[in-house]
Amino acid sequence: MNSSRDKILNAVKEAVKIPSRIPEKPEGINAKIAESLKSITPKDYAGLRDQFAKELDIVSGEFVLVKSASELVSHLSGDMKSKNFTSLAVSDEISSKNIASHIKKELPELEFVFPADLAPEQKKNKLAKTSAALVNIDFAVADVASLAVLIDNTKSLFIHYLPDCIYVVVKPEQILANLFELFTKVPKEKAKNMLLITGPSRTADIEKILILGAHGPRRLVVYWLEEK
Amino acid sequence: MKLSPLKTKKYIHNALKDEKLLSAVDKATQTALKKREDKKDQIPYWEELRYKAHHIKKNVIENLDKYLEEFEKNCLKNGIHLHWALDAEEARQIILKLLRDKNAKTVVKSKSLTTEEFHLNDFLTKNGIETLETDLGEYIVQLMDQIPSHLTAPALHLSRKEIGGIFHKKLGIKYTEDPTELMTIARNKLREKFLTADVGISGVNFAIADSGAVCVVENEANARLTVGVPKTHIAVMGIEKLLPGFEELATFLKLLGPSATGQKATVYVNIIGGPLFNKLQEGPEEMHIVLMDNGRSKILADPQLRETLFCIRCGACLNICPIYQQIGGHAYGWVYMGPIGITLIPQYLGDKEGKYSPFVSSLCGACYEICPVRINIPHHLLKLRNRVVDKGYSMKVERFGINAWAFLAKRPLLYRFATWFPGKFQLLLPKGRAFPVPGYTRERALGTFDLKGFRKRFLKLKNSDYQDIKQKK
Amino acid sequence: MKVALFIPCLSEHLYPQSALSMVKVLRYIGADIEYVDNQTCCGQPAFNSGYRKEIIPIAERFIELFKDKEYIVSPSGSCTAMVRIFYKELDIRKDLIKARDELSNKIFEFTEFLVNIAGVDKLEGQFNHSVTIHDSCHSLRELGVREQPRKLLRSVKDLKLIEMEKSDTCCGFGGTFSYKFADMSVAMVARKCRYINECGAEFVTSTDSSCLMNIDGYLRKHKFKTKAIHIADILAQSLNL
Numbered sequence: 001m002n003s004s005r006d007k008i009l010n011a012v013k014e015a016v017k018i019p020s021r022i023p024e025k026p027e028g029i030n031a032k033i034a035e036s037l038k039s040i041t042p043k044d045y046a047g048l049r050d051q052f053a054k055e056l057d058i059v060s061g062e063f064v065l066v067k068s069a070s071e072l073v074s075h076l077s078g079d080m081k082s083k084n085f086t087s088l089a090v091s092d093e094i095s096s097k098n099i100a101s102h103i104k105k106e107l108p109e110l111e112f113v114f115p116a117d118l119a120p121e122q123k124k125n126k127l128a129k130t131s132a133a134l135v136n137i138d139f140a141v142a143d144v145a146s147l148a149v150l151i152d153n154t155k156s157l158f159i160h161y162l163p164d165c166i167y168v169v170v171k172p173e174q175i176l177a178n179l180f181e182l183f184t185k186v187p188k189e190k191a192k193n194m195l196l197i198t199g200p201s202r203t204a205d206i207e208k209i210l211i212l213g214a215h216g217p218r219r220l221v222v223y224w225l226e227e228k
Numbered sequence: 229m230k231l232s233p234l235k236t237k238k239y240i241h242n243a244l245k246d247e248k249l250l251s252a253v254d255k256a257t258q259t260a261l262k263k264r265e266d267k268k269d270q271i272p273y274w275e276e277l278r279y280k281a282h283h284i285k286k287n288v289i290e291n292l293d294k295y296l297e298e299f300e301k302n303c304l305k306n307g308i309h310l311h312w313a314l315d316a317e318e319a320r321q322i323i324l325k326l327l328r329d330k331n332a333k334t335v336v337k338s339k340s341l342t343t344e345e346f347h348l349n350d351f352l353t354k355n356g357i358e359t360l361e362t363d364l365g366e367y368i369v370q371l372m373d374q375i376p377s378h379l380t381a382p383a384l385h386l387s388r389k390e391i392g393g394i395f396h397k398k399l400g401i402k403y404t405e406d407p408t409e410l411m412t413i414a415r416n417k418l419r420e421k422f423l424t425a426d427v428g429i430s431g432v433n434f435a436i437a438d439s440g441a442v443c444v445v446e447n448e449a450n451a452r453l454t455v456g457v458p459k460t461h462i463a464v465m466g467i468e469k470l471l472p473g474f475e476e477l478a479t480f481l482k483l484l485g486p487s488a489t490g491q492k493a494t495v496y497v498n499i500i501g502g503p504l505f506n507k508l509q510e511g512p513e514e515m516h517i518v519l520m521d522n523g524r525s526k527i528l529a530d531p532q533l534r535e536t537l538f539c540i541r542c543g544a545c546l547n548i549c550p551i552y553q554q555i556g557g558h559a560y561g562w563v564y565m566g567p568i569g570i571t572l573i574p575q576y577l578g579d580k581e582g583k584y585s586p587f588v589s590s591l592c593g594a595c596y597e598i599c600p601v602r603i604n605i606p607h608h609l610l611k612l613r614n615r616v617v618d619k620g621y622s623m624k625v626e627r628f629g630i631n632a633w634a635f636l637a638k639r640p641l642l643y644r645f646a647t648w649f650p651g652k653f654q655l656l657l658p659k660g661r662a663f664p665v666p667g668y669t670r671e672r673a674l675g676t677f678d679l680k681g682f683r684k685r686f687l688k689l690k691n692s693d694y695q696d697i698k699q700k701k
Numbered sequence: 702m703k704v705a706l707f708i709p710c711l712s713e714h715l716y717p718q719s720a721l722s723m724v725k726v727l728r729y730i731g732a733d734i735e736y737v738d739n740q741t742c743c744g745q746p747a748f749n750s751g752y753r754k755e756i757i758p759i760a761e762r763f764i765e766l767f768k769d770k771e772y773i774v775s776p777s778g779s780c781t782a783m784v785r786i787f788y789k790e791l792d793i794r795k796d797l798i799k800a801r802d803e804l805s806n807k808i809f810e811f812t813e814f815l816v817n818i819a820g821v822d823k824l825e826g827q828f829n830h831s832v833t834i835h836d837s838c839h840s841l842r843e844l845g846v847r848e849q850p851r852k853l854l855r856s857v858k859d860l861k862l863i864e865m866e867k868s869d870t871c872c873g874f875g876g877t878f879s880y881k882f883a884d885m886s887v888a889m890v891a892r893k894c895r896y897i898n899e900c901g902a903e904f905v906t907s908t909d910s911s912c913l914m915n916i917d918g919y920l921r922k923h924k925f926k927t928k929a930i931h932i933a934d935i936l937a938q939s940l941n942l
């Protein structure tokens with residue numbers, strides 16, 4: 001037996017026997033929160049989407065509303081071209097691979113990187129040198145513009161933070177109102193390995209001056225794909 | 229840089245003369261406060277949320293044994309190795325042993341105040357292991373050979389000139405004071421390290437008991453790289469960091485962003501419940517958690533002061549503190565600073581070494597008003613002051629004075645007589661001058677004693693004019 | 702309405718005029734005033750310095766002196782907070798606990814009493830000056846007094862109420878803090894006085910004599926034009942009492 005463990009637990013057990021002298025919370029707090037949340041939450045899908053777009057803009061993310069996959073492809077290709085990107089990492093989902101195959105037609109020179117094809121050691125080095133990534137997420141949280149990635153299968157996580165520019169495809173059904181909803185909706189077995197991303201990485205450690213692109217991505221572009 | 233809370237008075241004195249420091253700290257704290265205010269205002273249920281968070285923490289702390297056991301069970305299920313460390317020394321040894329077992333040469337570290345408690349960086353460096361802080365602010369203070377001066381903004385006391393200077397000196401690069409260039413330099417240096425380091429050591433913001441997971445919150449992606457790239461991840465946490473489940477986490481995430489940096493949400497929230505290499509073919513093959521007590525169970529044993537264990541290290545109380553705003557973090561002499569720091573210093577280091585700390589406060593209570601988990605800091609400071617006094621660490625003269633005064637205050641006649649004295653004594657001074665109180669009167673005039681005092685005046689008034697005072701019709 | 706006066710040490714010896722002003726205003730609104738003779742100090746300075754055992758007899762004395770009173774009113778927010786809030790932290794005699802808890806519901810800071818208990822929302826005085834208000838920390842954060850003094854001042858004719866920047870930032874007094882960490886305390890009051898000066902008011906007022914002593918001391922020493930004045934004095938003067 002680990003004796004420190006027992007010592008700590010015993011000390012804690014002894015300590016908690018002493019009743020606290022700490023004030024209780026007032027009545028009705030949870031109800032008030034629920035009510036207030038309801039009053040500030042947009043009523044319909046369009047409201048939530050617009051809220052997400054607005055909040056994303058505040059955190060320096062880019063929001064692009066597209067009405068079809070082909071519109072997405074042409075916008076994304078154009079963007080990559082204008083930035084002179086030479087490589088694109090593609091997440092493991094079929095839908096990303098489909099989009100990638102269309103981008104390939106637009107940008108034949110572009111190098112495509114598929115994480116699943118890389119050996120473990122190679123993977124991090126390769127992805128760290130890739131210009132951009134095309135990724136999927138599981139949920140988009142409207143009131144804070146957070147993207148939730150559940151790490152529950154074999155899809156790469158590196159791809160979300162090693163490349164410099166991240167293109168995210170979001171679908172309408174992925175929208176949630178707020179964090180409370182997210183954590184109620186996602187079962188704890190899944191929530192326990194999760195990444196929430198809100199805008200590109202940043203720092204303000206030097207004189208509180210905001211710099212985008214700290215150790216992670218400098219850009220985060222959300223393609224909001226509204227197919228009929 | 230070795231600091232001691234016993235020298236706090238001297239540090240404060242020096243800090244107050246440091247114009248550069250003042251303007252850096254003032255600017256940074258005001259910016260943070262303004263941003264907080266703005267984000268907070270967009271959450272109309274903010275006050276209710278504070279109550280809720282306080283309540284959640286209260287429940288956790290009062291049942292900490294159960295939550296620890298539950299957490300342990302779930303961590304084991306997730307394949308996480310759990311290590312219990314009674315004190316700083318044990319925590320150091322556990323980590324060193326893990327690193328030796330892995331044959332680690334380079335360690336990348338993301339921000340962890342808990343590891344500052346036991347000077348992990350120095351210790352590992354002395355043992356021949358290259359240890360790099362990766363948060364930009366932490367990286368800067370590490371280059372400066374300092375400790376963080378703020379809970380969430382470690383280099384807040386430094387100007388870009390100073391930062392440029394140290395980069396130039398320590399990294400051998402051309403001098404620049406452009407923040408973006410400085411960030412890029414750090415990024416390139418550290419990218420390399422992230423990709424080659426053997427072990428990543430992180431702190432923990434919250435630990436989820438019912439799932440055996442830890443949550444690490446950050447903006448720079450340095451924590452993401454620390455916990456996600458090297459083959460081994462070691463998370464270091466105090467035993468008080470637990471939350472029951474994810475629903476509670478949502479409450480704390482809502483409060484933390486605005487309070488800490490004035491963001492609605494931090495850029496990355498990393499929730500990690502075990503090593504994922506087998507699933508992802510990337511990242512850690514092993515995950516360890518060091519659960520450290522180091523005095524926390526002792527704090528827990530106090531029915532009132534245990535509230536200080538609710539702290540989520542957001543730094544809001546530092547920003548709002550009219551003392552911190554003018555002196556920064558180092559003047560407190562330890563790794564925790566500001567209002568919460570001065571409650572923690574005597575509790576962690578003992579009332580003797582911390583005997584001055586709880587007095588570095590005017591008890592204004594702004595910290596309590598802003599604290600997202602409603603820690604009543606001024607009340608705890610009063611209790612801690614009492615502990616210092618009862619243990620006999622207050623000044624002899626003061627004790628004597630207070631006892632003499634208490635003797636008199638129970639005896640109104642004597643009291644009246646004694647308090648009549650200063651007024652008389654004052655007559656000996658040049659007209660209109662009050663007699664000096666050491667320190668106090670150097671920059672401030674003292675009020676003049678009224679020779680009659682209220683009592684006499686009132687009793688006199690009562691007989692004559694009192695009845696004449698106009699009454700409202 | 703029977704009001705017993707609680708006159709803290711600073712008011713007794715340094716600012717009796719302000720306490721008298723308070724008496725006049727209370728009298729003006731029709732209160733029956735009683736001075737409890739033999740009152741001394743509430744024990745706050747010692748308590749704030751960490752001496753608890755030492756002040757238990759003083760607190761007990763205070764409770765016994767005042768326990769039968771209907772209302773107790775004081776010109777100082779911090780001394781009121783001492784009795785209302787912090788007496789509960791003391792291990793006093795068991796037989797006095799009930800009286801202490803009742804006392805905490807009967808003791809009031811002056812403006813708090815006027816507005817919340819006496820129901821005064823208007824005083825028809827006149828005061829042809831500009832005034833800014835410093836929120837005393839203990840009034841504000843222990844007693845929740847923020848609006849009351851403002852409400853009263855706004856009701857005074859010709860009085861121009863100017864809000865200074867950060868009216869709720871501490872003036873740096875803090876009792877024994879002001880000489881234990883004198884240079885820190887001075888730095889704080891210096892900043893406070895800068896805000897006061899910048900707002901351009903002729904007077905700075907507050908609900909606590911100790912803050913005012915500190916602020917006034919700095920203003921006078923550094924020859925600022927603004928004058929410190931207790932809110933009771935403004936109200937009494939405005940009513941020509």
Ligand code: SF4
Nearest residue numbers: 539540542543545599
């Ligand atoms: S005491 Fe409260 S305000 Fe201060 S750092 Fe801790 S949680 Fe934040």
